[in-house]
Amino acid sequence: MPMRIARLSLLACCVTLPAMAQRVPLAAGPGKDTVEGGCATCHSLSYIPMNSHFMSPETWKAEVTKMRAAFGAPIDDDAANEIIAYLVANYGAPPK
């Protein structure tokens, strides 16, 4: 019985996911490597484009701060500033 369940679950994964690891190509730019190294430790990079159209510099900063303060992301101040600058430049709301 457990074997059958395992196969069904695996099948469900294949049906629902185009691939086991989602590729999220990020925009080229300064800080991209830091973003990929820092953020992708814990979650896929799809969270970045998912939110991009609305994010002001303040909201991107708040998100990065939350990842460090609440979730313990091992990102120092310099890396955090680099990440925020990259996100604002490449995935921020268009200027009003």
Place this chain on the structure above:
Amino acid sequence: MIQLSDRPPNLESPIQTFRASITSNDQFFVRYHLAGVPDMKALDGWKLQVDGDAAERSVTYTQQDLNDLPQTEVVAVCQCSGNRRGLCEPHVPGVEWGYGAMGCASWHGPRLRDVLTRAGIKGEAVEIWFNGADHPVLDATPRFHKSLPLSKALADETIVATSMNGSPLPLWNGFPVRLVVPGWTSTYWMKHLTNITVSSKPIDNFWMKKAYRVPAGMFPVSKPFPTQDDAATWPITEITVNSLIAAPISGEEVERSGFTVRGVAWDRGHGILRVEISLDSGNTWQDALLDRDLSPYAFRAFRLDTGPLPRGPAELRVRATSNSREVQPDVWKANPAGYHNNVPQRLTVKVV
């Protein structure tokens, strides 16, 4: 399914899923916070441990032990607190869910109350704490632990589900055992349940004290959670009344001789009194016909045969009223985390 992220997996059901009042297991939304999702191998030999400073004794359950307790079944909606966050105005950062971070299933298993009784609940118990087998990538990240007040933990409807729609729970919906908390948002529906702690103290962690909070008193509740309230905020608990048209879908061409509007409505456990539909951008409303009531916690299916309509675009709207006379608000009650978006859905179809 619509994939919003793969690590952790976050999958949304397409809107057509909600043409039926029961959501099939392979169409059921998936939501994880943390990427340490167990596989079947990790869950081999699974056991559920019940203990705590306010428990009389420690008890370990296997799946068979749970099956040997008196069994019950509840048909209930499991809905993410952030369902429809992506539709919020103003925008709220987070997982940008559309309409499909929800589902309704028939859940089967023993009552949580009966699982707790074997361990014994001391008089000083104030909360029941829950932990599952999923875990963070980093040790520094808070583990996803949640709690319930005794009033909800001991309620008739709260169960430890060992099956879903008559089958074992799918892996990503909590195999082998998931807590089912009808009427409350799915943040409490702990997946891969491994530990239950009977505690004399309120739980103090990120997922209860900082996340999943709403402004105090903003949304109606029947079973309060006083040990987690503070002056400004309360934990999010009970689902707000809501409804969804699943047929036709936005942009669809429909016939001028008339078509059938179908969908579901649901609330926090009072049940649905009325579903109204507008075919003219909210100027006039008519009552939909309601299918039978599967449970006060379930999706209530509705339908309306429109009759002839003029050619051109038509904006459809839907709003539900619960048996406790709660009605979907015209404007979203904005809150910082983007929860409880139950503004009446609008969609435009093309009458041809």
